[in-house]
Amino acid sequence: MSGGAAESRPAGPVAAFAHRAEHFRPSPVRAVFEHAMRPGIVSLAGGNPDTGVLPHEVLAGMTARILSERGPEVLQYGSGAGIARLTGLVCELMALGGAVATPDRIQVTAGSQAGLDLVTKLFCDPGDVVVAEGPTYVGALGVFGSYEVEVQHVDVDEDGVDPEAVAARIDALRTVGRTVKLVYTVPTFHNPTGVTLTEPRRRRLVEVCAQRGVPVLEDDAYGLLGFDRAHRLPSLYSLDPGAVIHLGSFSKIFSPALRLGWIAAEPSVRARLQIAAEAVTIHPSVLSQELAVEYVGSEHWRPALDRAAARYRARCAAMMEALETYMPAGVRWTRPCGGFFTWLDLDPDADHGDLMHRGLEHGVALVPGGACYADGRPSTSLRLAFSAASEAEIAEGVRRVGEMLRDGVRRRAGD
Structure with a gap:
């Protein structure tokens, strides 16, 4: 047996992981969901559809009939x-x-x-x-x-x-x-x-x-x-x-x-x-x-889809209005004509820090823009979702985001 030092290897099954296992990392979007459930947090993070527009009694009847027949x-x-x-x-x-x-x-x-x-x-x-x-x-x-x-x-x-x-x-x-x-x-x-x-x-x-x-x-x-x-x-x-x-x-x-x-x-x-x-x-x-x-394939689907689109349109409008009201100077955002999201480009000279955790400190769950790039770049942007929050929640959540960003500007000025 050689007298040299043995190569150090992790013990247990971790040692057998494939190289690709290094790329299996938690989604930053999923990570924020756990925090978004805390009392008092307004979530603008998740792109969830509003299933409240669905005719649940109709769906229950369809499911029962499928299983029965x-x-x-x-x-x-x-x-x-x-x-x-x-x-x-x-x-x-x-x-x-x-x-x-x-x-x-x-x-x-x-x-x-x-x-x-x-x-x-x-x-x-x-x-x-x-x-x-x-x-x-x-x-x-x-x-x-x-x-x-x-x-x-x-x-x-x-x-x-x-x-x-x-x-x-x-x-x-x-x-x-x-x-x-x-x-x-x-x-x-x-x-x-x-x-x-x-x-x-x-x-x-x-x-x-x-x-x-x-x-x-x-x-x-x-x-x-x-x-x-x-x-x-x-x-x-x-x-x-x-x-x-x-x-x-x-x-x-x-x-x-x-x-x-x-x-x-x-x-x-x-x-x-x-x-x-x-x-x-x-x-x-x-x-x-x-x-x-x-x-x-039924007559119920299209009306529900129209209700959903109308609800998302109203919520998007509420978010656009809140952004106009609460965002500090230097912030720009997209104006979607459908879907669930808007994107904010922030003041590059401000001290943004860890945007996800800073958002939670201000009572709002959001997705830092850096999570949406493969290269791990610092976050100078945000994704905000309007699909699952009420108009009142959107207004309050955006107000909190504006407060968080103004804090970043103040922190930068204090350096």
Whole structure:
């Protein structure tokens, strides 16, 4: 036996973790939820839908009828691709965004988050690059990190991401030998900024990515939640189904508890996604699918969706009014026309400190903007959600945010 010192290794099962386990880190959004439940805290953190608009007695009756009439069937194992009635309904929903989809292109998933995981698993090797908006959806960063994929950000402005900047980034990465596998975007009522990619930019983004052979991964959880349905923009998928993989979700338009979403992709891609999904979940919940078909396919769904959109519109207006009233000089924010979020760019010269904890000290839960970037940059921005708070709570929460930011200005002045 060698007389040298033995290599120090952690004891127990931790020593056997895969290298990728280093990338499994708590979501900063989930972390703030625990604090948001404390008495006296106003939460502007979570992008939760308002399920109070749903006809709960109707849903109870539908569920009871499904179980009473077809209990043995819906409580049994199901198809890995999803039930045919639901894939047909998904095609109808996608048609609202201008897409022509067929059931052989639809893979039902356990929420769109699972869809994001499946696409990343299928397309990306460790060390590959995904080009994404900066900032981007926090949950996407967790997925990309877990597969050891590098995220390269391209900034967004009030019109969304610049397609020419995306093209330049892909070309620059390839010049130095990097492999770009996907361009990830939330084009409509973007999470976290609330901005919407304009139609000319949509067409150009799909074009430049198709020219470079890089699939666009379109995350469209909010597309049916516009404040003005008359001005709905075409989905990226509708512009070029061969160049775009589309993620959809029932979480925001029905219920997040169902854990139900879908992927639309070329049939050969969809088939591989099904195999990947079956390896993890076997199949999506049959009961959830049947309830979605019954409710979203009924006369009750559209009025409830309209009620939800009207409620979000009023809450967004309340947040815009409160921001105008309470924000200190130097703060700028987006003005969304749908979805759940607005984004604040703060005074870069102020001493912001740890924004999440400073917010809690002032009685408000919020998401620091730095959490929405892969590079761990300091937070000089905030995501505020208006979907789940009342108008009075929004006004009070924004007042507290303004107080917190003024404290930062004073702290800077005192240095």
